[in-house]
Amino acid sequence: GESVGLHLPTLSVQEGDNSIINCAYSNSASDYFIWYKQESGKGPQFIIDIRSNMDKRQGQRVTVLLNKTVKHLSLQIAATQPGDSAVYFCAENTVDSSYKLIFGSGTRLLVRP
């Protein structure tokens, strides 16, 4: 995707290992969070979401953890596969009069065969 030109933090993992991608959010009023995956040349793809009344949610091979105390979100990918190589973004939504879904700067995940 277009984020290839960004100085993105990069996480390099061995195929089969677990990956953990982190995201710090700034607005303590944010109460809904989404993780997206963006492959080169494609639009962001929804992976998993979590609301602030939860601290953990699991999907297929993915788990999202939310720590509201330190305003931190993480995405764990189990048994990382080459197809998981992409840029991962967290997005947040805030309980206020606006309905913006604001994206973080992204992390590039590289899976080594």
Added chain:
Amino acid sequence: DSGVTQTPKHLITATGQRVTLRCSPRSGDLSVYWYQQSLDQGLQFLIQYYNGEERAKGNILERFSAQQFPDLHSELNLSSLELGDSALYFCASSVATRTEAFFGQGTRLTVV
């Protein structure tokens, strides 16, 4: 396939021109978001509509405008184009305003 359709996929135009980008949301989705993704700024929120009404505005330039029509499709109009407007423009849709949003494949705009 997310179900969100954006046209055109690619657009090349000259500075000073005006273009219209179109988005058809997923069936049943009432909310449409527009984002700009350029090399140095990641995904920037532009504007959001819900059932025809503007609900949120981001850092959208005055030269840009958007609307959502009664059939729920949306258009993003970019005028007096500048070289710096070259970017990927994404549309996303969701059922409501605070549920997962699904993205289209984007329109790549190149201003020359």
